[in-house]
Each structure stands twice: as structure tokens, then as C-alpha cells.
Amino acid sequence: MKIAYFSIKKLLTLILIIFCFSNLSYSQKKFVIQNKKQSDKIKFKLINNLIIIPVEVNGVKLSFLLDTGVSKPIIFNFLNVSDTLKIKDTETIFLRGLGKGESVEALKSKNNIFKVGEAIKLNQDLYAVFDSNLNFAPRLGFPVHGIVGFDLFKDLVVEINYSKKIIRLTKPEAYRYKKCKNCERLNLEFYNNKPYINAEVIMNRKMIPVKLLIDSGGSDALWLFEDDSLGIKSSNKCFYDFLGHGLSGSVYGKRSKVRNFSLKSFMLDKVNVSFPDSTYISHARKHKNRNGSLSGNILKRFNVIFDYQRAIITLTKNRYFNEKFQYNKSGIELAHEGFRLVREQDNQTSKEDKQYGSSQNGIKVIIDTKYKLSLKPAYVIVELRKDSPAEKAGLLIGDVVLSINNKDTHQLKLQELIQMFYEDSGKRIKLKIERNGSVLTFNFKLEDLFQ
Known part of the structure; x- marks a missing residue:
């Protein structure tokens, strides 16, 4: 009887171990939230109506676009991010999307660890895309390393509070509707x-x-x-x-x-x-x-x-519901393309600081410590609508915009600059631009084609 008792005990232990491992294996196939509440809040950035959330991939902290229109996560690999992420188990595939260009080459990778707040998935598939044109950062003025969508939404209830810019992720079984x-x-x-x-x-x-x-x-x-x-x-x-x-x-x-x-x-x-x-x-x-x-x-x-x-x-x-639908009335699309040197006043320099100089062979060199040279974002016209106010004024694709309505562009965020083009019809816009080494000034008025 004693032998039979220990055999049953061992059998029950073995069944328990198998159950635990199978449950762990199952949990690896979906996002699970690692806290007792089975819920977590995450702050996001709302840029040009798009949601940018922090995502950790294989231990590397990145910024992702939250996109209900994609199935599997996509990493933009134009900066060789895949080397840092140490993605493995890869195969080459081709993806097709909007646009009339060719399919895009990508690496499909398995068994990646994704972490969004306290939600984690241990064997996430992803696509690493190599096309340098698929880079949202210049158009948004904010780094975006990839896109995540369906895999997160299918596993969790996702609440998006656009007013407070907060996302709450909750395990479906734990979610209670109010x-x-x-x-x-x-x-x-x-x-x-x-x-x-x-x-x-x-x-x-x-x-x-x-x-x-x-x-x-x-x-x-x-x-x-x-x-x-x-x-x-x-x-x-x-x-x-x-x-x-x-x-x-x-x-x-x-x-x-x-x-x-x-x-x-x-x-x-x-x-x-x-x-x-x-x-x-x-x-x-x-x-x-x-x-x-x-x-x-x-x-x-x-x-x-x-x-x-x-x-x-x-x-x-929410509070945005009655907001008027506006659109870009200038015809200009701006993007952050590289950097430029800007001479600006050094606020850390005291009033007592003076110009220092030296003279040799009749040549005098003066160093003015009140100013410094800094690298600042260069904002470039990348799209120009035909017959738009900006095109009629003489602006061209490739022009570097130095100021808008006497506001230096390097002192503002890209979205703050673009918002000036969404103002009411008749608003006067003054642009100072650099073209082939020359500084030029253009004026035009915003025009509403739907009035």
C-alpha cells in the first residue's frame, strides 16, 4: 500500500509540472501583464494625430507607432537596429503595402521579446525592413523605430484616452465594463x-x-x-x-x-x-x-x-470632438533633414565677458565669447502642392526653411511649424529660406479651397 501511495503522489506531481510548463508555453505565445491587477497604464505622445508608445524589444528601449492597420510588428532597419536587437531565426521575405512601388524586402524574425509597459510577450515575430525611405522620424520630428498593432490588440483590451494621452492595457478576463x-x-x-x-x-x-x-x-x-x-x-x-x-x-x-x-x-x-x-x-x-x-x-x-x-x-x-477639421493651406510639406550650424547667443556668458583678439602681421583675429555655434535641425520642403500659394510664390522642393513669420525654425518643434500652415484662410505667411547658399524671403497668404 505504501508503494502505491508514493506512485500516485509522484504521478500527481508529474501532472502538475506538465501543467505548469504547458501554461508557461501558452503564455509565451501572447502578451501577458506582469502584475496582480492584470492591468497597466502607459503614457504616449500624440504627434500629428498618431500615437507613439515606448516599446522594449530584446531589452532595447524604442519608440513605436501604435497602428491598428498592421498585423505583425515592423522594425525600420535603416539604422541597422537589428544588430543592436540581436534578432535571430530570420528569413528574407517581401512585403507589399500602399503605394505603386515594388514590394519591400524584409527579414522575418522569430522568438523576440516584446515589452509594452508591464505587458510582455516572449516569442514575438517581427519584420525588419531595410528601405531607408520608410522613416517616419523626418516627417514627425520625433524618432520612430517601428510599428506594432494586431498582436497587442488581440491579446489585451486596449483603452486609448486621447485627452490624457494615456493607454491602459488589461487582460480581457479581468476587464470590467462600466x-x-x-x-x-x-x-x-x-x-x-x-x-x-x-x-x-x-x-x-x-x-x-x-x-x-x-x-x-x-x-x-x-x-x-x-x-x-x-x-x-x-x-x-x-x-x-x-x-x-x-x-x-x-x-x-x-x-x-x-x-x-x-x-x-x-x-x-x-x-x-x-x-x-x-x-x-x-x-x-x-x-x-x-x-x-x-x-x-x-x-x-x-x-x-x-x-x-x-x-x-x-x-x-472627448474635448477634441468639436474641434474644426483643418488642413494644410500652404501646399508645403516639411521634414527634418539633417542639421545646420546656427550662430546663437550663449546665455551662460556673463556680461563681463568681452571679445578677445590677437594681432600679427597686421591681421587681427577677434573671438566673441558672447556667441556660440550649435548644430540645429534643418527643416526642408519635401513636398509642394501644384498651384498652391507656396508654389505660386516661388518656393521649391529642397528649400531649407530658416524662419516662419520671423520665428526661427530651429527654436520650434516640427509640428509647431507645420501648425502655422493650418491657420485660417487669409493668414499671411513670411518664409525666409536658404537655397544654394543664398538666403531668400517669400510671402504668401493661406488659401482655403473649400470656402
């Missing part, structure tokens, strides 16, 4: 691991139901794919413009406005809409029922709860 009178809850549909939502637009005096990709990685408000059979087409008040970058190159199309856009009871008026040229979105139209995308300039007007496991999204209006 009663809210002023929120709307909508069903999500999924195609290729991407979330879709049903909405309505009023254009050309017609209400049109649309199925939209929820794309938190896009800074625009709304993209619609033109379809005459559904009545989705741009109005006469539109202009052709650069719309953004995709994996396979730049995207161009028409910008306009729709009279109303609705998500159940929530209605937004005079919403910015872009109609991408069909030659740039062939990859996006593989989902035949898709009519476009809902992006950051609409999403930021709500505090949002993404619950992929229950396939629902909850929206609550």
Missing part, C-alpha cells in the same frame, strides 16, 4: 487581422453606408475609395495632393470634405476626406467590401476601448 450613457458600442469585423467598422457618410446629398478599416496609423480623418455605383466620388471642390507614405511608396490623391460622417449617434460635420488615386491602393482594395479608412483625425475625438476578443469598440466623446 455603464456609460454617453458612449456608443459598435461591432468590429476582421479581415487579415485588421479591424473594420460600419459607418455612414453624407455626400452629394445622399446618405451612404460604408465599411472602413480602423487605421490608427494614419493621420488623416477619412479615406474613401471612389465608387460611382455607390455614389462615393469627390465633389467639384477638391485638389490633388500628397496623402502619405505606404510600405510601397508615396500615395497621392484628391482632398475634399464630406458634409457629415456618422458613427451611430455621433455625427461630425464638414469632415476632411481624401480620395486616394486607385493606382496607389491596389493592395488595400483586396478586401472588396472595404470602402476606405477611418484614421487618427477622427479617432482622436473619442476616448476608445478596443476589445478584439469580444469584437467590439466603445467610443466616448
Whole structure:
């Protein structure tokens, strides 16, 4: 009897060990939160309607774009980040996205450790992309090393508080919904691991139901794919413009406005809409029922709860809801491209400091300690809309912008500079630029094409 007793005890111990290891193995396949509350808050930066969050990859702290429109995380490898991350188990593949360029070469890597706040995943797949053109930092004025999306959303309930710029990640089993009178809850549909939502637009005096990709990685408000059979087409008040970058190159199309856009009871008026040229979105139209995308300039007007496991999204209006939809009225797209030397006053120099000089053979050298030379960001015109106020004034792609309305560009953030181009129609803009070693000044007025 004693022998039988110890055999049963050993068997139970073995079963317990197997269960623990299998549970650990299972947990490695998804994000788990390492605290008792099974929930964690993370601060993010909101730049040009895009969410930038801190992500730790294989022990290296990086900044990632939170993008509901991507399946697997992407690392931009133009700075050979993969060497620092020590990514392994790789194979070469090719990725296709928006734009009419060729597919992009990437390394697919397995078994990477991803950490977002206290949420961790031990065997995350990622793609390292080598194309130097896929670099968001110059356009945002902030370093972005990669993109993360579906794998985080599918494992956790993700609350995005755009007002407070905080994300809360919660284990689905631990999440408790609160009663809210002023929120709307909508069903999500999924195609290729991407979330879709049903909405309505009023254009050309017609209400049109649309199925939209929820794309938190896009800074625009709304993209619609033109379809005459559904009545989705741009109005006469539109202009052709650069719309953004995709994996396979730049995207161009028409910008306009729709009279109303609705998500159940929530209605937004005079919403910015872009109609991408069909030659740039062939990859996006593989989902035949898709009519476009809902992006950051609409999403930021709500505090949002993404619950992929229950396939629902909850929206609550926030302080941005009634904000007027503006757009860039100058025709200029700026980017941070390299640095330039700037002579500026040294605030650490005391009033008693004087100029020092020496004279030899009739040549006098003076050193003025009140000033110093510093490396500052160089902001360059990288896109210029045809027939825009800036183009008509004589500005060119490649011009380095030194000041806007007498404000030195090196003293401001890129987004602060760009915001000047979003002001009301008639606002006068004075630009001092450097072109081929010469400093030139240009003046123009912002022009609203939709008035």
C-alpha cells in the first residue's frame, strides 16, 4: 500500500509540472501583464494625430507607432537596429503595402521579446525592413523605430484616452465594463487581422453606408475609395495632393470634405476626406467590401476601448470632438533633414565677458565669447502642392526653411511649424529660406479651397 501511495503522489506531481510548463508555453505565445491587477497604464505622445508608445524589444528601449492597420510588428532597419536587437531565426521575405512601388524586402524574425509597459510577450515575430525611405522620424520630428498593432490588440483590451494621452492595457478576463450613457458600442469585423467598422457618410446629398478599416496609423480623418455605383466620388471642390507614405511608396490623391460622417449617434460635420488615386491602393482594395479608412483625425475625438476578443469598440466623446477639421493651406510639406550650424547667443556668458583678439602681421583675429555655434535641425520642403500659394510664390522642393513669420525654425518643434500652415484662410505667411547658399524671403497668404 505504501508503494502505491508514493506512485500516485509522484504521478500527481508529474501532472502538475506538465501543467505548469504547458501554461508557461501558452503564455509565451501572447502578451501577458506582469502584475496582480492584470492591468497597466502607459503614457504616449500624440504627434500629428498618431500615437507613439515606448516599446522594449530584446531589452532595447524604442519608440513605436501604435497602428491598428498592421498585423505583425515592423522594425525600420535603416539604422541597422537589428544588430543592436540581436534578432535571430530570420528569413528574407517581401512585403507589399500602399503605394505603386515594388514590394519591400524584409527579414522575418522569430522568438523576440516584446515589452509594452508591464505587458510582455516572449516569442514575438517581427519584420525588419531595410528601405531607408520608410522613416517616419523626418516627417514627425520625433524618432520612430517601428510599428506594432494586431498582436497587442488581440491579446489585451486596449483603452486609448486621447485627452490624457494615456493607454491602459488589461487582460480581457479581468476587464470590467462600466455603464456609460454617453458612449456608443459598435461591432468590429476582421479581415487579415485588421479591424473594420460600419459607418455612414453624407455626400452629394445622399446618405451612404460604408465599411472602413480602423487605421490608427494614419493621420488623416477619412479615406474613401471612389465608387460611382455607390455614389462615393469627390465633389467639384477638391485638389490633388500628397496623402502619405505606404510600405510601397508615396500615395497621392484628391482632398475634399464630406458634409457629415456618422458613427451611430455621433455625427461630425464638414469632415476632411481624401480620395486616394486607385493606382496607389491596389493592395488595400483586396478586401472588396472595404470602402476606405477611418484614421487618427477622427479617432482622436473619442476616448476608445478596443476589445478584439469580444469584437467590439466603445467610443466616448472627448474635448477634441468639436474641434474644426483643418488642413494644410500652404501646399508645403516639411521634414527634418539633417542639421545646420546656427550662430546663437550663449546665455551662460556673463556680461563681463568681452571679445578677445590677437594681432600679427597686421591681421587681427577677434573671438566673441558672447556667441556660440550649435548644430540645429534643418527643416526642408519635401513636398509642394501644384498651384498652391507656396508654389505660386516661388518656393521649391529642397528649400531649407530658416524662419516662419520671423520665428526661427530651429527654436520650434516640427509640428509647431507645420501648425502655422493650418491657420485660417487669409493668414499671411513670411518664409525666409536658404537655397544654394543664398538666403531668400517669400510671402504668401493661406488659401482655403473649400470656402
